[in-house]
Amino acid sequence: MHDIQISQSYTIDPTLEVFKGHFPGAPILPGVLILALVKATVAEQLNQSFNINGVSNQKFLQPVLPGSEVKLELKLKPLESTDSDQYNVSYKAFNAKDSSLFAKGRVILNSKSQTDELAA
Amino acid sequence: MLTQAQIKQIIPHRAPFLLIDKVRLGDSGLNGTAEFDLNQCQPFWQAGPLNELMSPTEQKEALLLEAAAQSFGVIVGASTEHSEHDDSLEHDDSVQHLLLGFDNVSFNNWQQQQTCIELNISHQGTFGQMFRAKFDATCNDQLIASGLISVMQGVKEG
Numbered sequence: 378m379h380d381i382q383i384s385q386s387y388t389i390d391p392t393l394e395v396f397k398g399h400f401p402g403a404p405i406l407p408g409v410l411i412l413a414l415v416k417a418t419v420a421e422q423l424n425q426s427f428n429i430n431g432v433s434n435q436k437f438l439q440p441v442l443p444g445s446e447v448k449l450e451l452k453l454k455p456l457e458s459t460d461s462d463q464y465n466v467s468y469k470a471f472n473a474k475d476s477s478l479f480a481k482g483r484v485i486l487n488s489k490s491q492t493d494e495l496a497a
Numbered sequence: 498m499l500t501q502a503q504i505k506q507i508i509p510h511r512a513p514f515l516l517i518d519k520v521r522l523g524d525s526g527l528n529g530t531a532e533f534d535l536n537q538c539q540p541f542w543q544a545g546p547l548n549e550l551m552s553p554t555e556q557k558e559a560l561l562l563e564a565a566a567q568s569f570g571v572i573v574g575a576s577t578e579h580s581e582h583d584d585s586l587e588h589d590d591s592v593q594h595l596l597l598g599f600d601n602v603s604f605n606n607w608q609q610q611q612t613c614i615e616l617n618i619s620h621q622g623t624f625g626q627m628f629r630a631k632f633d634a635t636c637n638d639q640l641i642a643s644g645l646i647s648v649m650q651g652v653k654e655g
Contacts, residue, residue, distance in 0.1 A: 429558040
């Protein structure tokens with residue numbers, strides 16, 4: 378299995394409901410939702426559903442403001458010791474405006490079918 | 498035991514993104530326990546590309562991590578902004594707690610029906626204004642996630 382590289386950009390809609398509570402008068406996208414975005418991007422690209430199995434070296438470096446354009450760059454390494462449906466995903470989330478880093482980290486994703494089998 | 502009303506005096510999070518209901522401060526140090534109900538997380542994606550990609554239930558791991566961050570923010574805020582005998586919990590708006598990151602997080606076959614979660618937070622170290630803690634998330638005494646969390650206490654400019 379070869380490594381997979383994915384690049385995807387998102388504009389953060391300023392009308393998202395989450396901004397009402399995070400935070401009133403000073404809206405910032407919750408950093409953890411970048412992790413959810415990483416998972417969703419991989420799921421869309423590979424046409425599979427995933428659970429997050431692990432997170433490491435996760436750093437939030439600057440706030441993502443409403444209307445920001447977030448460019449995700451992902452490197453997926455299939456974990457051969459387990460199953461091709463488990464990926465070690467290194468990611469960087471850039472501010473497309475000036476190429477500065479919003480966040481970076483590493484996420485282990487398990488395909489949902491594999492997770493369900495383990496739980497059974 | 499801090500209620501949500503008291504929690505709101507310590508951290509700036511509000512509905513629909515105030516995820517924790519109660520926090521019990523530990524007897525000593527920056528430790529404590531919080532309660533988090535995934536079912537009570539209101540859907541907060543209204544529109545836009547994010548909504549097309551995932552439903553709120555698809556974000557459960559992120560929400561649990563956020564709940565851990567909010568819990569630790571409350572514990573740090575309650576301990577550093579207020580004295581032991583200060584029951585007012587009046588929030589100092591100039592002080593804020595920023596989520597710096599996570600490490601060594603693992604999820605252990607978290608099942609869909611496991612929605613009522615207890616978060617145990619134990620302080621690991623303080624480095625200047627940075628605070629680090631270990632969290633364990635359990636449901637019915639079954640460990641569903643654990644990891645390290647770092648927050649920084651800062652003072653707003655202006």
